[in-house]
Amino acid sequence: MAGKKVTIKDVAREAGVSVATVSYVVNGRTDLRISDETRKRVLHVINLLNYSPNQTAKALASNKKSLIALTTSENTSVLKLAEERHTLNILSAFLHEHGYELLTIAPGSMDNYSQAAAILCIDMEKKDFQTLGNNNFIPLLSVDGFINDPLFFQINNDLARVQASASEGLGTDYTFVGLMPNNKERQAQIKKAFKKVCFITSFEDLKDLSDNIVTTDYVINEMLSSSHNCRYIDNLPFEKMELILKSVEQAIERTPIESHDLYI
Template structure:
């Protein structure tokens, strides 16, 4: 079926295309009678006229589309971020296109190319390792772009982050004050700066505390297997009063699965604290202590900064740091 256009409305109403455009776009200052306006609107409704968004975007130079590239949409953290970004974007009249890079730099670049082809007005991205070149290309082309959750050390770009180093140091201090004989940090063997910041915060606290600590660093390919293997080695020594600090919810879920399988009670046998929340914690018999990030505020600020770039009222380079919060539950004795 042929798509109806404003030309069809103009022909039926016996007026010019410009007159129809003025009425449908609700432009002020035109000398069009109320009867003509009503006639045009009635015809548009009768023939089920819908605006051609692509044509409109060519005239306004805006598509009202935003691209969102996440690292792993299956993770509760990123799915919640996406939902909040979508809500914030819709309030400003944007539609969201979402892609998941799965920590793959090639897929990350393909998503950037795809969203560019879709003529999105800007992008909110969670960079992956080796994505610097793709992001620098966007910046060189003066493309509106904002990072969320993550950042790149060598690329100056607007972004939303949390106080990873400081909150991780607070967690370390909290565990030190509980007088554990051994504190185990379970994190990633990665070049991602925000995760390195968490490890650094832990290091800063523990190095000056005198408390014995162990680090288990795993890759992204076999998280569950490496976490299980690492905890198994830790538990083979005879230190009784231990605490496990997981630097992400994905690591925490892998660790909790190991503890359940081996009938290790929390916090009676071992204490647990985790970065990020997830609904999956509710399946565990003990309430898990965790770090809460202000995801709604982060999402709203990301959209605000991107919209500012798109409309040229917020300069490039703005970074915003939010404070995370340690939520005390019963998994730490």
């Protein structure tokens, strides 16, 4: 819809509701029975398309564009927390260079964060993503997690690329070793892509691993590279951070693109 004014019909079509329903939602009508789920989906589409007649959408569009929130699902693994800290350090430095600052949200918090222009959800379980989205009508983007909702960006590793890189160094006899993903669909995709997979939740899980190891986790590589034949494929290369930044800016500006399902 680039160069074309978004209409109430566009919003209704994308939300899968009637024009009347969109009108009721944007005008805050409370005398009609509209489900909370429908109301929230209409507001998400309004936000995505930047439907200007709605005052709520105008308010969302005027949020400070320099502040990006970042969060994940709650977990208790010390190793996972260390990896998340590494990701935070790398991403915050990269985004700072491009004029953005990170607001870190406590894992598991589902509050409203309208002071941010967008929320990056790192390896977040789908139900947590949906709950957070229900409480925030600013763009949410899923990184290293499958949400499978066309309204939202999801940015994941191209596992075929990881396989090819692994085979260059180790052939076919290796084990993919990674920290246990929060996102269950991501777990399933990794298990499908590699013949042998070992997900780590504690230091005990590091015992008795095979000699040939492939990992995309910085923490795993740091612990095992001196004792194993370890092929490290960076989970957050520069190209991926560029794609995250581009997606954030497209989401904030409501730039129409063919697909929000992206791989790197």
